[in-house]
Amino acid sequence: MRRGTRYGALLGRLLAGGATPDLVTRAARGLGLPERGRYAVVVLGSPVPDAAVADGPDVDGARWWWGSAEGSPGAAEVREGGREGGREVAVVLLGPAGAARAVARLRELGAGPGGVSPVVGSLAELGAARRLAGTALLTCEPGSREIVRLDERLPTALLVSRPELSTRLLAEVFGPLLTLVPAERSLLVETLEAWLECGGSVGRTAARLGCHRNTVFNRLRRLERLTGRSLSRPRELVDLVLALEVLRLSSAPP
Structure with a gap:
């Protein structure tokens, strides 16, 4: 779901990387997220479909946050509306089916191109996950609607890096x-x-x-x-x- 500026600022700080333990604790409380869990970050190269930001979890129980970082550290990289230099950024608290279901959902919605990070185990790792999701996006063919996981494109990810x-x-x-x-x-x-x-x-x-x-x-x-x-x-x-x-x-x- 897309949250307000306050929530987006918290999310943006996490996505900017280098989150302190205090920030992680405040963000977890403010966003209603567990500090530890199975998370992935999505970076889209096109506007997010409206259906992707509907309230509530999806059918797998995964919960999505599309946030902004306007006015917070890292705002130059993660801008208002969850856009990273014109890209859409989301944090996903994964359901039982994991990242594969998140990829399937984005494809069903016609989103893309997009990159999905490896699964990380805590909010403190979201900054690294965002960078890896952005690298995954770079492996998508220009003009395509691909949604790819970094782990599926590691050799190509080395090239684009x-x-x-x-x-x-x-x-x-x-x-x-x-x-x-x-x-x-x-x-x-x-x-x-x-x-x-x-x-x-x-x-x-x-x-x-x-x-x-x-x-x-x-x-x-x-x-x-x-x-x-x-x-x-x-x-x-x-x-x-x-x-x-x-x-x-x-x-x-x-």
């Missing part, structure tokens, strides 16, 4: 590929994505793409020549997969 290294990885691995005309580049990227999704099966990849097995082989061999990396060498395959993730998160089409 160091954008200068991500840019370097993309240039180092896919540099020659990026010089191709868009149609050729998209064809090779699409084939690599399908091959990965099909568990490395050329036959299944060909069936998915509606082409001959030899066509898939030829495209993958060309990709290997362009990148200087072999799909059969695990360490080099890791380079290709991570570079593909950086490309996926790029605002430019493949």
Whole structure:
């Protein structure tokens, strides 16, 4: 539920991080939350749907707080209405189904894109959880409605946490590929994505793409020549997969 300015200020202080024991105790009393419990933080990259801020717990018994931090420490990061630099921020006291149910609820409401933090065990950990939820949000594809948990995107989270290294990885691995005309580049990227999704099966990849097995082989061999990396060498395959993730998160089409 969305609470008033007083409640939002308390919540904002917790989300800003570095909460003192006294602040945790005051916030717990003011918000009606247990100091210790199973919590997650959600950061949305778009306005929160009205249905998400209805009073009362959801069907799983989870309780949601969409708060503001106007005029409190951390207000530059967590602004009025629970917005973090234009993003919506929520604290969830989880029900029995845990974070999976929170993710499902947001998807049902059409929210997104959004990132969900790992589960933490106390109000004092909400600041760290907020940062991790924000990182999870950064792993969502631009323009998507994805709702993702950080624990599902850890390799990609490492990439978005160091954008200068991500840019370097993309240039180092896919540099020659990026010089191709868009149609050729998209064809090779699409084939690599399908091959990965099909568990490395050329036959299944060909069936998915509606082409001959030899066509898939030829495209993958060309990709290997362009990148200087072999799909059969695990360490080099890791380079290709991570570079593909950086490309996926790029605002430019493949």
